[in-house]
Amino acid sequence: MLKNGFNGTGVEAILKEANVPKGSFYNHFPSKEEFGLAVIDQFRADIHAVIGPILADRSVRPLTRLRKCFETLTDRFERNHCTRGCLIGNLALEMSGQSESIRHRLAEALRQWIDAFARTLTEAQQAKAIPADLDPRRLAESLVASFEGALLLGKVTKSPEPLTNFVTLFFGRILTKKAKKRVQGSTRS
C-alpha cells in the first residue's frame, strides 16, 4: 500500500503477501476501507516508535532533536530505495476525495505530528534558539507539509536530495538565530 497506494493494492495481493487463505480477509475486516484505517493506525504507531523517543530525550537540545527526526526519516526513505515515502501523505492525496473516514484518520495522524513538533518548537523558543516572533504551531504545520512535499518530490525523482534540501533550508535558514547573529556581527564591525 505504501508503494502502490490504496486502490493499487488489491485484497487478493494483501492475502497473498500475508500468506493467509482466500476468504479470511472479511473475517477480520468488514471492508477494505476498515483495513485501510488499521494500516494507517499501524503506520502511525511505527513512526511514533521512531520519532517519539527522539523528541522525548530532554538531554538533547530541542532543535537538534527535531533535526534528528527528519534525518532519521530521510535515512528510512533512502533505505527503501526512495520508493515508499509516507503512507499518510500518499493516502492523503489519493483517498481524501474518496473516503471521509480515511481522510479524517489521516488528518488526525498529521495533527498528532504537528502537535509533537509544535511542543518541541515551543521548547526551542523558550530556550531562545529560534526568534520569539515565530509561531510554533504554524511553523510545525509548515515542517510537516514541507517534509511531505519533499517526500513527494523524492518519490517521483527516486532521490533523497529533496529531503536533504528540506533539512538544509529549514534548519539552516528558518530555525536559526542567524539573523540575530548577523546583527551582532554588524554591531561589532
Add this chain to the structure above:
Amino acid sequence: MLKNGFNGTGVEAILKEANVPKGSFYNHFPSKEEFGLAVIDQFRADIHAVIGPILADRSVRPLTRLRKCFETLTDRFERNHCTRGCLIGNLALEMSGQSESIRHRLAEALRQWIDAFARTLTEAQQAKAIPADLDPRRLAESLVASFEGALLLGKVTKSPEPLTNFVTLFFGRILTKKAKKRVQGSTRS
C-alpha cells in the same frame, strides 16, 4: 482523476463524463496509462497558461511575480472547495511505484516548474531582492516541494490555510532581505 486519483477513476466513469459511447476509449488511447499521460500533459498546459504570463511580466518585480503565482494557485484550490489540489502531485504519490512512464512524465512537469521558478529567483538575486548566498535552483525545488506539501495538508484538512501559511513563511521569512534590513537597523541604532 484530480479528485479520485488514477486507480479511483474507471474508464467507464471517464466515458460517462465525456459523454462518448462505450468502447470508443481504446480508439483514442491504446491503454489507460496512455490516457493518464495525456491528462498529465493537459494539466501541465493548464497550469502553464496560469503561471506563464505571470512569470513573464517583466514590469513586475521578480518576487512579486512568484508570490502572485502561488496566490493564484491558492485561489484556484479554494474555488474548488479544497478537494482537487495538483494532479501532478496527486499522481506522483499514487503512481510513482506503479508506472515508470507516468513517473517520468510527472518528474518532467515538476522539473519544468522548478526551472521556471529558478529563473525568476535568479532575476530576484540579480536585483538583490534575496541574499546572494541562496541557491536559486535548490530554493525553487523547495518552493515546488513545499507548495505540493501544503496542497497535501490542505486537501486532507479541506482548508486553504496550509497554502496561505506556505506563502507567509516563504515570502515573509526566506525570500526577503529582512536579515539585511535588521543589520542596517542595528547599525543605525
